[in-house]
Amino acid sequence: MATEWQETLVEKQVTYTLHLNGQIILIENVPARVNEETGEQFFSPSTVERLQQTILNQQEPDHFVQVPVYNYSNSAA
Known part of the structure; x- marks a missing residue:
């Protein structure tokens, strides 16, 4: 029996994190669609x-x- 996968994406403001040249860069309040189950x-x-x-x-x-x-x-x- 196959399980049906239902993905739920919600619009949120997130903090984008980037590692660049040994520095951590944060960009706040970035619009994204976020998977409620996985956080992706x-x-x-x-x-x-x-x-x-x-x-x-x-x-x-x-x-x-x-x-x-x-x-x-x-x-x-």
Whole structure:
């Protein structure tokens, strides 16, 4: 018996994370369609283009955040 898979996508504002040249870049309030079951995010072509331009143009950030970094191989078992 085959199980029918029903995908539910909802429109949300998400934070896009990019690792570039050893830096973590965050872009907040990005429109995306998000799969409610898996959390997978889908972006429209125009949104992807705008994300690329924001990063390539090296616009002045709105603000900076500090994040802790842990090394998994150094953590206790």
